[in-house]
Amino acid sequence: DEYRIAVIPGDGIGKEVMPEGLRALEAAAKKHRVKLRFDHFDFASYDYYEKHGQMMPDDWKNLIGGHDAIFFGAVGWPQKIPDHISLWGSLIKFRREFDQYVNLRPVRLMPGVPSPLAGRKPGDIDFWVVRENTEGEYSSVGGRMFPDTDREFVTQQTVMTRTGVDRILKFAFDLAQSRPKRHLTSATKSNGISITMPYWDERVEAMAKAYPDVTWDKYHIDILTAHFVLHPDWFDVVVGSNLFGDILSDLGPACTGTIGIAPSGNINPDGDFPSVFEPVHGSAPDIAGQGIANPIGMIWSGAMMLEHLGEKTAADSIVKAIERTLAEGTLRTRDLGGQADTTACGKAVAEMVE
Amino acid sequence: DEYRIAVIPGDGIGKEVMPEGLRALEAAAKKHRVKLRFDHFDFASYDYYEKHGQMMPDDWKNLIGGHDAIFFGAVGWPQKIPDHISLWGSLIKFRREFDQYVNLRPVRLMPGVPSPLAGRKPGDIDFWVVRENTEGEYSSVGGRMFPDTDREFVTQQTVMTRTGVDRILKFAFDLAQSRPKRHLTSATKSNGISITMPYWDERVEAMAKAYPDVTWDKYHIDILTAHFVLHPDWFDVVVGSNLFGDILSDLGPACTGTIGIAPSGNINPDGDFPSVFEPVHGSAPDIAGQGIANPIGMIWSGAMMLEHLGEKTAADSIVKAIERTLAEGTLRTRDLGGQADTTACGKAVAEMVE
Ligand SMILES: CC(C)[C@H](C(=O)O)[C@@H](O)C(=O)O
Numbered sequence: 001d002e003y004r005i006a007v008i009p010g011d012g013i014g015k016e017v018m019p020e021g022l023r024a025l026e027a028a029a030k031k032h033r034v035k036l037r038f039d040h041f042d043f044a045s046y047d048y049y050e051k052h053g054q055m056m057p058d059d060w061k062n063l064i065g066g067h068d069a070i071f072f073g074a075v076g077w078p079q080k081i082p083d084h085i086s087l088w089g090s091l092i093k094f095r096r097e098f099d100q101y102v103n104l105r106p107v108r109l110m111p112g113v114p115s116p117l118a119g120r121k122p123g124d125i126d127f128w129v130v131r132e133n134t135e136g137e138y139s140s141v142g143g144r145m146f147p148d149t150d151r152e153f154v155t156q157q158t159v160m161t162r163t164g165v166d167r168i169l170k171f172a173f174d175l176a177q178s179r180p181k182r183h184l185t186s187a188t189k190s191n192g193i194s195i196t197m198p199y200w201d202e203r204v205e206a207m208a209k210a211y212p213d214v215t216w217d218k219y220h221i222d223i224l225t226a227h228f229v230l231h232p233d234w235f236d237v238v239v240g241s242n243l244f245g246d247i248l249s250d251l252g253p254a255c256t257g258t259i260g261i262a263p264s265g266n267i268n269p270d271g272d273f274p275s276v277f278e279p280v281h282g283s284a285p286d287i288a289g290q291g292i293a294n295p296i297g298m299i300w301s302g303a304m305m306l307e308h309l310g311e312k313t314a315a316d317s318i319v320k321a322i323e324r325t326l327a328e329g330t331l332r333t334r335d336l337g338g339q340a341d342t343t344a345c346g347k348a349v350a351e352m353v354e
Numbered sequence: 355d356e357y358r359i360a361v362i363p364g365d366g367i368g369k370e371v372m373p374e375g376l377r378a379l380e381a382a383a384k385k386h387r388v389k390l391r392f393d394h395f396d397f398a399s400y401d402y403y404e405k406h407g408q409m410m411p412d413d414w415k416n417l418i419g420g421h422d423a424i425f426f427g428a429v430g431w432p433q434k435i436p437d438h439i440s441l442w443g444s445l446i447k448f449r450r451e452f453d454q455y456v457n458l459r460p461v462r463l464m465p466g467v468p469s470p471l472a473g474r475k476p477g478d479i480d481f482w483v484v485r486e487n488t489e490g491e492y493s494s495v496g497g498r499m500f501p502d503t504d505r506e507f508v509t510q511q512t513v514m515t516r517t518g519v520d521r522i523l524k525f526a527f528d529l530a531q532s533r534p535k536r537h538l539t540s541a542t543k544s545n546g547i548s549i550t551m552p553y554w555d556e557r558v559e560a561m562a563k564a565y566p567d568v569t570w571d572k573y574h575i576d577i578l579t580a581h582f583v584l585h586p587d588w589f590d591v592v593v594g595s596n597l598f599g600d601i602l603s604d605l606g607p608a609c610t611g612t613i614g615i616a617p618s619g620n621i622n623p624d625g626d627f628p629s630v631f632e633p634v635h636g637s638a639p640d641i642a643g644q645g646i647a648n649p650i651g652m653i654w655s656g657a658m659m660l661e662h663l664g665e666k667t668a669a670d671s672i673v674k675a676i677e678r679t680l681a682e683g684t685l686r687t688r689d690l691g692g693q694a695d696t697t698a699c700g701k702a703v704a705e706m707v708e
Pocket residue numbers: 191192222441600
């Protein structure tokens with residue numbers, strides 16, 4: 001049977017990389033006899049907001065909630081609309097209302113992509129960042145008091161629930177258990193953030209008891225970012241709160257050369273709602289419209305989506321095609337020292353898939 | 355006249371690097387005819403806690419509040435006492451009760467210290483991280499509800515006041531204005547942390563109006579950590595909240611080779627209370643007692659202290675001695691590929707000062 005995919009390009013370079021993501025998916029689907037049906041949606045974009053005064057239609061959940069997955073470009077155009085309005089009106093809604101409590105991002109040094117870290121080769125860096133994706137520091141509780149006076153202040157609560165913390169830790173420990181190294185690293189800051197973070201540590205310790213075959217350690221987020229740069233080979237599965245996971249999953253890909261090729265999944269592991277697959281990079285209005293955006297992050301996100309749908313062979317064929325494309329200098333986009341534009345790079349990957 | 359310095363070695367390698375910090379200060383004081391008086395205190399340590407059941411005596415503010423500055427090693431011994439208890443009972447008390455609202459840390463690639471970043475030379479990386487040091491994410495408001503049930507949750511409020519935000523921004527813009535590049539970068543996360551961070555952005559924009567000769571930009575913390583690795587040459591003065599400044603001031607020094615040599619000042623610019631100068635590294639119980647700790651972070655913190663006291667010539671003589679020591683392979687400690695132990699490295703610096 002057929003997988004129904006909701007396709008949402010969004011803003012800026014999201015619109016430019018999406019066709020390449022679809023091209024690779026179509027090539028892999030054809031080759032491996034996977035049936036994909038794409039339904040296209042124009043909301044979750046500034047264009048839609050300009051026309052309708054909101055980021056998405058009121059019935060957005062009905063429109064895309066029944067799909068098997070959502071393939072998403074990038075949203076945001078800060079010169080026209082503040083990011084916290086565009087994002088909380090789209091991406092963060094998906095994550096929260098579809099209960100996509102896992103944000104999963106690989107950090108992998110690929111052949112042909114030079115690392116900014118001295119002396120690191122492909123294979124040296126290969127781990128996953130598992131990020132809590134629904135609560136924590138991204139909270140809707142807070143406000144402002146005494147506006148426009150010297151006494152003005154704002155507050156925003158970090159909220160961690162036992163449900164929210166335990167389920168992301170379980171996912172991360174399960175993932176660690178499935179890998180050869182069986183190692184988990186927890187990001188904390190319990191020395192400074194003295195209420196929520198000690199709670200996080202407490203739950204990690206409790207969860208670890210159920211995984212005697214997984215070794216684990218924890219680092220405060222400050223020194224952990226330092227270790228990403230100094231010892232990226234230490235890591236296997238790194239789990240963090242919404243904010244810490246966000247930081248580590250940009251820093252990690254930067255250590256492997258660029259965030260332009262990094263994919264991500266916003267995953268609802270229980271399957272009650274569709275998951276969203278999107279590149280880690282944003283809408284990058286500064287380079288939009290020039291046809292120079294790197295499509296690999298989008299394409300790789302498509303591979304993650306296929307794997308999530310259970311089509312591992314098709315997914316692997318895309319990842320292999322990405323590796324071969326990146327290894328050939330001329331097929332890379334300019335941000336990676338190549339000469340290809342977005343389309344040429346995307347076509348190269350699709351051809352390698354075939 | 356004489357400067358009265360409160361000396362607090364603390365825990366672990368704090369006790370080992372402190373004598374070297376004092377040695378360099380004494381050498382610089384002698385050479386430049388600066389009078390320093392050192393008063394030694396054993397609190398803010400696990401030893402003190404073990405004896406007295408608290409990290410510091412009740413009258414700690416009287417004991418050290420009248421000093422001209424506090425020279426501090428490192429505190430924390432997580433195997434014996436949770437970090438949030440030892441830290442909130444000492445270092446974080448200093449910062450908050452002495453209103454040390456600026457945490458100032460240089461990020462500078464020094465001659466002789468290899469950077470983990472490919473192709474970066476001394477001079478390429480040279481900026482300051484200015485961190486808000488009294489409020490923000492390090493807050494005492496929050497708690498736990500429904501303990502030991504499935505409904506259990508914890509909250510902790512981030513609190514940003516107009517007073518707190520504006521004064522750190524003013525300090526950072528003033529610093530940027532005094533530097534040749536006159537550039538300021540603000541760390542934000544207003545796309546995700548949708549109440550406090552947009553407020554931070556708003557105050558940055560307001561403050562920038564008073565500094566038309568300073569150029570400024572802002573990045574979300576996730577991509578900013580990526581830029582630290584990919585483009586450390588972009589930065590001049592980077593200002594962030596308590597948590598973001600904490601992260602950036604570990605990541606920055608890591609990009610310049612090691613946090614072992616990084617110094618910091620917890621500064622009360624108004625002079626109502628003493629400022630605290632301490633190395634960025636912690637108490638490192640794992641390597642304590644072996645005499646191998648790198649004393650440069652402590653010594654450099656002494657130089658920052660002298661500069662804060664107005665003794666710039668004496669301060670510079672220590673920084674120069676550090677540079678010359680680091681440039682000589684054999685005088686470095688083992689973490690930097692040298693052969694010296696803590697004392698030998700410290701003596702080398704002191705001799706170069708003379
Ligand atoms: C020890 C810890 C509480 C402290 C902090 O987070 O402020 C440290 O990391 C620092 O940067 O001085």
